Amino acid sequence: MIEWVGVIVQGTLLGGLYALFAAGLSLIFGVMRLVNIAHGDLIVLAAYLGLSTTMMLDVHPFVALIVVMPLMAGIGYALQRGVLNQTLGPDILPPLLVTFGLSVILQNALLEGYTADPQKLNGGAIETASLSAGGLAVGVLPLLTFVVAVAMIACLQWIFYKTSLGRGFRAVSDNQDIAQIMGLNKAHVFGLAMALALAVTAIAGILLGMRTSFDPAIGGGRLIFGFEAVIIGGLGSLWGTLAGGVILGVAQTIGAKIDPGWQLLAGHIAFLVVLAVRPNGLFPRVEH
Amino acid sequence: MTTTTRRHVLAGLAAWVAAPAILRSTRAYAQNPTIKVGFVTPSTGPLAGFAEADDHILEGLRAHFAGGVMNNGKSYNIDIIKKDSQSNPNRAAEVAADLILGDEVDIITAAATPDTTNPVADQAEINEVPCITTDAPWQPYFFGRGGNPAEGFQYTYHFFWGLEDVIANFTGLWDDSGVTKKVGGLFPNDADGNAWGDPNLGLPPALAAAGYELTDPGRFQPLNDDFSNFISAFKDAGCEIVTGVMIPPDFGTFWSQAAQQGFNPKVATIGKALLFPSAIEALGPRGVGLTTEIWWSPNHPFVSSLTGISAGDLAVGYSSATGRPWTQPIGFKHALFEVVADVVSRSEDLDDYEANTAAIKSTNISTIVGDVNWSTGPVPNVSKTPLVSGQWQDNGDGAELVITNNKHAPQIPVGGELQLLG
Structure with missing residues (x-):
């Protein structure tokens, strides 16, 4: 009995990690329908920035967040206004391809800058x-x-529904053109959304970097769980993303308890079951 | 003044068309003829750690080859053409085909894991070009390519150690430690993990034969985020030894979780994840005391057949040129081109692929990683180099890999005694 309690607890904690990976993805998709393939590599980038900060200033990784979060937010804003805004439009393919390219560029730039050392x-x-x-x-x-992860989701939820910034996010999410007519600069709002998403990614990167060793190539592997957590929870729903992460984590540890080979399979099966039963996820906010 | 006539134009045209047929592409004898050697290596991607010393080694070799290599009284230049596999087997096959068909290399080489050696060797075998590879255990190289011990391959040759050497070294190491003979196994679901964990050919039967009780919960997917089930299984079984073959991020996750969940083995011997000093450094103080296989070290009592440099000097040269600690692939990269130079010097006809292949087959030299001789291998096309094992120990200013067990290769001296963890 206690064994299974342990399995559920470990799974829930693992779900927190997945939700952390997924929160940025969920936010970006919710605001601008952008699927960011480079998200995993951005997490790794944050971890490397954290590494440089801790080395240069000789501080604890948590303290490094003071530097890394604004830095990642700045990168996010510049990235959105400089590159991604040019690709957004009725067709979802161009931003997908651009972020895919960005992922390759990031991996190789990190490899050049930091070498392949774990x-x-x-x-x-x-x-x-x-x-x-x-x-x-x-x-x-x-x-x-x-x-x-829980605190961050609560904080994002608060920003979305209680602040004027969040009102801007929701407005451009509902209808970009009307929001623009109403005086919102959608390019700027998208920039802020990406900045917020990458600030969240900074936290994920630092925690990942303390949890295990990382190298420039591991970002892509982290992406799939983030996506699954977002889809299980329902596109655009932040608490749904947390629930999705926990469901995925618990399914994986239960699978692994039966046989370690089933760890990932069990997570994917849980994902497929949710998709089959509720194709829009558990708590969908986006209507199709 | 000459006038251009129809005949002049026709004659010129005919000469131009016929030129390739008349002027067969022969070597330019005015200067030294050049032997082209292709080299496929993972410069970028997850395997890049294996290739970080390539440029340094190649620079040294190019300087050495600048004087030419003698063959039958004539001096030949060796031109090494390096191509990046991007750690991707498909890409490795592509650049190998490019080297063979585009650059028309005389010999092709490759190094670093079966993901690089196998696709390159396969391309060489199909195109009948002599191929020398290293830095991948021989079972995945030979059986992974569908090799038949009775026949072997025609053009492709490989030198490295094998699983049986790892097993002998690991059990030797554990025998030294004197801890309870209960082992927890961590084998991922990849080429290495499946080979090591194979119930017939891998660690399980060998450990059973050596009196060790193995707890193997099953195969996990690489880049796993949670090992709590493995840890509770190992705790329940009372394991005091942990072994496996993992990538560094997986070992990092496992090692933190083991500490968090109160599992403290006395010996942790892991293949692949603990090869590089950078991986140990990343683990901080908890990297000290971990044990691994050692293919090559500055303390190996071997010298280069090419330059006469000793293993120690080669490692020091790398460290002082790059400011980075030595790594095990350095010796093997150097040895790979020792073999190439030896083959070039002995081949009966360097223009003939068959003669070059025959020269590879009859190789018998002492390199910086040990003897390479394809007539004494466990299967055709494979020559084995010696393997020892050791421990990362704190030498005052960082972790240093110390050889603690040489039962399997007594010619390599031990540098210290095994210390238990915790």
Whole structure:
């Protein structure tokens, strides 16, 4: 019994990590219907920026967030206004292809700049610290990841529904042209949305970098779970993304409990079942 | 003043058309003839760590080859053409075909994992071009390409160690440690993981024969984010040893989670993930004490047949030129071109692919990684180099790979004793 409780707990914590990967994707898709293939590589970029910051300033990775978050937000704004806004239109294919190209460019630029060496952010004692209760041992870092994911989703939700910035996001999401007529500069709003998404990505990158070692090539592999979490939760829904991440994580750990070979398969099956039963995801916000 | 007549034009045209037929593309004898050697390597992508020393090694070799290599009393230049496989087997096959058909190389070489060696060797075999590869265990190279031990391949040759050497080294290492003979196995669902975990040819039967009890929960997908089920299985079984063949991110995830969930093995011997100093550095203090296989080190008592440089000097040369620590592939890259130079010097007719292949087959030299001799291999086309194992130990200013077990290759001296983790 306690074993299965352990499995569910570990799965839920894993789901927090997936939700963290997915939050930026979900946000961008919700606001501008942009599928960002380079998202995984942007997470890795954030981890590398965190690495440079911790090395140069000799600070803890969490402190590095003070530098990395604004930096990633700036990159996001520039990227959106400089490149991605030019590709947005009725056809969803051009932005898809551009982000795909961006992914290749990022990987190779990181390889040039940082070499292929695996790197890791050194979080100190917190990396191996754990809490135990009743035969269950839970790592502090995964727990923190989950708490951060929940807090971040709550914060994004607040920005979306309680601030004028969020009103702008929702307005361009509903109808870009009408929003433009009403005096919103959609190019600027999209830029802000991407900035916010990459600020979130910065947190994901730092936590990923403390959790395991990373190299320029691992970004793509992280993307699929992010996408699945977004789809399970329903496109554009932030709390849905968290739920999607948790469902995916728990399905994977239960699968792995039965046989490790089933870990990913179980996650994918959960994803397919949700798609078959509710093609728009569990909490869809976007009507098709 | 000459006038252009119809005849002049026709004669010129005919000469121009006939020129390729009359002037057969022969070597330009005025200067030294050139032997072209193709080299496929993963300069970019996930395998780039294996190739980071390429440019340094090639630079040194090009300087050495500048004087030419003698064959039958004549001096030949060796021109090495490097192409990037981008760590992708399909791309490796493509650039190999390009080298063979486009650059018309005389010999093709490749190194770093079966993903590079196999597609290149396959292309060479089809196009009947002599091929020398290294830096991939021989079973995935030979059996992975559908090799038949009774027949072997015609044009493709490989030198490295094999799974049996890893198994002998790992069990040797554990015998030294004196811990409980219970082993947890971490084998991913990829070419290496399936070969190592194979119930008939891999670690399971060999460990059973050596008296070790293996707990193998199953194959996981590479880039796994959660090992909690493995950890609880190992804890339940009371494992004191962990082994496997993993990529660095997977080992990083496993190692953190093991600590978080209170699983502290006394020995952790992992293939592939712990080869490079950078991977150990990334793990911080918890990288010290981990154990791995060692194919080559500056302490190997071998010298280059080409330049006479010792293993130690080659590593120091790399470190001082690049400011980076030595890595194991350095020696093998150098050895690869030692073999090429040896073949070029012995071949009976360098214009003949068959003669070049025959020269590869009859190779018998002592290189910087050990002896290369294709008549003594476990299967045709494979020559084995010695393998030892050791531990990353703290030498005061960082982790250093120390050879602790040489039972399998006693000619290589040990540098220290195994220390238990924790």
